[in-house]
Amino acid sequence: MTRASGPIGIAETWDLRAPERYLLGWCVLCIALGFCMLWGSSHFSGDSIAWLDLLPLGLFATSLMALHLLLVVARFRGDQLIVTAVAFLSGFGLLAQYRMGSFEAQDPIALNLVLFPTGFLVMSVVCIILMRGRYLAWGSVHLMWMWGGLSLGLLALLLTFGQRFRGGVYAAGLVTPSEALKVTIVLFLAAFITHHAKALGDWGKGLPFPPLRTLLPLVGFWLVLAALLMVQRDLGLFIVLSVALLMMLLAGTGHIGYLIYATITALILAVGVMWLLPHGERRVDAWLSPFQDPTGSSWQILQGLSGMYSGGLWGDGFGRGSPEYTPIAESDFIYSVIGEELGFVGCAIVIVFFLVLFGRGVSVATRTRGTYGQLVGIGLITVLATQTFLNIGGVTKLVPMTGIPLPFISHGGSSLITGFASLGWLLAISDGQADGPPRKQSSKKKTPAV
């Protein structure tokens, strides 16, 4: 049965999105159980529970409801499982942040409190603005260089006016505008590759050389980006964006040569970073032999792993661990807090939800008509997946630490909002292109929705 691709009514959408309603309801229930665990634990360890402590959960439930209604009213027919997965993950993040005490500000309307609702709002607004194929307008050649210029300009401004803190550069109030690059760069690349897809896929005959003429602006752009990010000491972001570049080139041109060149370049860069940056070498040492300097450079990761060991298979429940012994656990090491309080099973659940999110994202991207939409989808999913992998891999010591937050769960407003905005884009793409010429097949078999 094929559904009509033309506009549908609100009542129809209400029926269409019943699964989403059902799943979001269960998400709220699950997160509510988590909050009950937390309230109980702090109550029975002597802390009092204020009425205001109910606010985060209330806001979460309300914003999920609002999100759902907004999508229905906008007659959105895109993916429902992505919405569920992100609702669950951000609920998990909300729990973890609440547990780490991120909401214990004097001001009742603390910024952290409204962060998740704002995120959902951003997601739905981005989605509604761009749905029905309106996102295509943002892929024109003129806007392409706007996205590129915006990215570099943002970084340059940040370097000029930003302040250094814990090795990184931040704008006022520890906002990290560089997070926005995770969207703007993808948009730039998607447009660039779409416009030059043919040239980029033409590697000539016999010689294994990429089309350098076409690539030149891109290479130049990437060198400037690399330089700016190096000055900012944000190697993690550079890796994330480079992986996205590679995946988008592969998806856009289907030429395996890019993978080979990227592997060679990555190896050279890895060695270079090891040798050139003392910072990098220390991190690699802390990674390879953490017990050389257990109380120094490896302290944080070993404390995180200790917490996870202490959590075991199930953990003792939210609020029952002692994640305060892991330094700055609420940001990059939030995954180890989950491992400590909900054990291995809790971690596995988080990873499965991430996999659902990425899997659905990939399938949306591959089913989209038009290279631009596909590339934006692939790029955004790659950025999120690479972030997740680098963060979780870093915390579990599988890969070196890169200082990358875990999407939707780590503390940090900029990262959170960017994540939600990316998903807004992805949802908009999943809505398809409504106003195209109706296909013959679908108009024939048009049946009323049940």
Added chain:
Amino acid sequence: MLTLPNSDLWPLIRIALHVGFFLTAFHILKSMLDLRRVTALRHLPRPKRSVRFPLILLASLFTAVLLYQATWQLTGTARPQFIAFMQLHDRRQFNPAHRIQRGRILDHRGEVLAYSQEILGQVYRLYPDGPAFTHVVGYSHPRYGAAGMESVATVQLNGGAPTGVSGWGNLGRQLVTQDKRRRGQDLMLTLDAELQRTAFRLLDGHRGAAVLLRPDDGAVRALVSTPSYDPNRITPALFRDSDAAAPLLNRATQGLYPPGSAFKILLAALAIESGFSGTIDCPAEGFSTSARYRKIRDHEYYTARRGRSVWKGHGPLDLTTALARSSNVFFAQLGVRYGHEALYRLAERMLFNGTILLHETPYGAWTMRTGEIPRLDPSDQYGLAQMSIGQGAVLVTPAHMALIAASIANQGLAARPRLVETDAPTPLRQFVHRATAQRLIPMLRKAVSSGTGRSIDSPLLEIAGKTGTAENPHGASHSWFVGFAPAARPRLAIAVLVEHGGYGSATAAPIARDLLLRAADLGLLE
């Protein structure tokens, strides 16, 4: 302010919430799986490309992360450094690492040599017979780390090396039930606690070592080094290098000493294998390879000179008598007669200049050093003569001498010394020919029954062996006894060393006799 009722049911409610949280999450996942067709994006075109490859890539990447995570989170006990880090640096009160009940260390009869006990929420490692066993058992201390078997077998003791279905089942049960007092696995040693204690008592007050092992399967029944230290009380002072007594040094397996006359066992083996027969003349004035060097003389010469009398010399000696009387003049000539290469070949066969592995895990190895026989200049005949009587450049460890004695008692075949009962007995090396060993046994018996060791000859037990009195530049001679018992069907080989103990027959040999008699009482010679 919100007031929650104070309920005794909270632990139950907490578990219910915890389980409920997981079940709800699983329900969401299951519903997503069930609803994937209902929520399929029918308005989008069919995919041109298969999404299987990226999905498999993503899934396998994250599965790899989870599997690797499990090696820390679930089987962290297999990482001894990690467990040690947590025990020392982790302040989480409920971390199971703090309450691991390490497995016990037992002797071959099951007597407990080390165990863990929780006292007021803190787990301590206790050693009932402290110093006597330290050099084998070692210690496990949160701040100073671990040594000996405690270090080598730490993973097994922590419970991180489950064997068989029941071992894994046990680990799984501890994980599923979130057991905060994890139990490790016991480690059974081949030592005999009573014999070890006796050896420690006999050597106490001396600096020395004693090793007793079974010739046929290499089971080490006692391995003592004195002075020792108390593993229940590890202090930083112990690790300062200034103490000349060096209590941390395991003299039995690591201490290199000149063997003195005990080395003549090797020369006798060399002579037998080279087909020696007849006699060598051993004049009282001694033997030297050159007029420029001091003559090598027999101890009777010095005794006579001290008594202001004249000794006529041994005259012509055959091998058995020379070994029984421990004639330096005889063996010095013997060594020079067969030359450097013959000695090096024998040394190589007996695994000199190396180490022997007793027990190995991925986290460490329990090894013993073997003796040292350096290559001399081929023209250095006097050096060879010196080495032939166990002086000069040759050095041995007590454990190696015990192993050589054991090989002779076992038809020339050395079995790899074993400290862990569950290690299978394995042959190490044929040290000497079977026929050689058979001829050496009566010779060594004679050295005790009517030779230099006759002071320890006992009607209760036929001991065979060789005394040794090793001159050294640091003071009085080191006292040695190397042998086995009973001579007719050897069950235990022994090496005893007492630093600066004087004559071998005066100090080391009586200790060896007492130990072998005690072993007989304990049924270890059955």
